[in-house]
Amino acid sequence: MTDAEELPKISMLWESADPGAALIERFGFASAAEAMDWVTGVLAEHWGLRVTACERLVISDTNCLAWISVDGSRMIAKWSMRPRVFARLAAIARLTVWLGECGIPVSMPQTARDGRVQVEGDGFSLGLQRVVDGELLDVTDPVQVRAAGEMLARMHAAMAAYPERIPTDEPPAPGAQLVGNDFRSANIIWSGGKIAAVLDLEETTYRRRVDDLAQAAVLLGTRYHHWRPTPADVRGAFVAAYESVLPLAEDDAGSLEDGIEAHVRSIRWPG
Template identity: 45%
Template sequence: MTRTPHLTMLWEQHDPAVQLRDRFGFPDAAAAGDWVARSVERHWGVRVEACERITMSSRNALAALRTPLGPLIAKWSVASDVFPRLSALATLTSWLERQRLPVSAPVAAVDGRLQVELDGTSIGLQRRIDGDLLDTADPAQLRAAGAVLARLHRALAAYPDAGRVADLVPHPKTPGTSIAGWLADAPGHLPDPACDVLRRLLSSAPGMTLPGQLVHGDIRSANVLCAESGVAAVLDFEEMRWDRPVVELARSAVLLGTRFRDWGPVGTDVHTALLEGYCSERPLDGVETHWWRVLVLWYSLLMIPDGPDPTGWRAAALRLSGAAPAALP
């Protein structure tokens, strides 16, 4: 193998060489690249011509590889407590690909495993999917992302082994309980008018009788690759949880513009375009419609920092609370 990989942090402001040593136990980039190349050749039978880049986030790492099969991505974790979940999610993602969902499915190892545990890590291999991060200024991409999210929710609801995954992922409280508890002790830096609107919406909300199911957990621009006006792939299922689809839809609408180091709000036109695409595949019922309005405002308020607000989350929440809710198609 040639070329020492370039080291980067996905979003943290740390020295990547230090983190590679302290978190992953490699003395330098060359040693990490050699380990990845040897692991891929041994377990997948694929020769690595170059490990071009290693990107780290928390206790996870991703290596961009050049191989005779084309560009591949090796992802590994040293967080042993999540190894069973990573294995279950690899199986689920492979199943989603067979349902014709646009996902980055794992490449099976020589022995058939989709996630391999070795040297204190859990590692998987994927093909690189060409595309650009979702552009929230492109209405066609937004509608396409909404439609794919609806299809993903429908597929996840039908996953045959959902019970196994459900035992391994977080189960948040129902939104009514979560929001009521949060409002009872809302941080003092939040705008009172927007909090008052949220209280009124919550008080008139119907009971959340909708069943929970598996949801992606982290739909945002950084995890949606697009090609022209369509979705090429939904990435990174590691944050999967058990929740209501409308909760994920609302959270995704608010956070859709966030990337790795850019956490600014989007406008209600973006919310509406995502919602239109979603409803083209899975229309919301009356209960979900009300909760969509509650949840979009709540998630917007949650993002307001206690201190400088350079991207304008406070102004966005105030506009949202004072404007008519996004219209349903």
């Protein structure tokens, strides 16, 4: 176990499931102590690092995240035990590194001793990254909304040039490009008057960038619970900022409005 005096708390990121039961059913650990013993061993073996404390364990779908202290630094170890997603997780980790090298602010995966940025072992796939300090994007602040629109445009431009194929369930449709597919407040860290990091690229897929923009415009203010559609004036400012960097083709203007309306209608918003 770690040097921490107290066991980490276990919680669900957004689901209503029992976290203790999910830890057993999805990851095979009977307790937080057992999970942390395992994480400590993996990081020692593959990264040569010593875990000194664990703040919490958070379960999100098929992923478990551990907020840990390693040699005085706060880090997040994130792993899956679903082999069918391992190739995709490794590809997403390589994409994240590439985006960081292109100047997109991301939480760069930490390289293991053998050079891998996503380590696969006996039934697991695990990545390690540093915690990026800051606050979640606030869509009531026009400065942050504008920065978000500009950032999504920069990401679209960069991802369109990505040379590697990301595994997806279906081949890309005509006109599709690589997009993040989950650009919203819960995944955007604001610090020091700028976007410090865009997190969680695991939903990355191939679609038209106008469709990704429409989705982001509607969901920009969402976090983990109690979702509401982004207000229309905020959506407008966000789209305008996007187009100041990467204008839409004339034919896409109508598609954008149709896409925004479709997302507003299709999502089951709280009453």
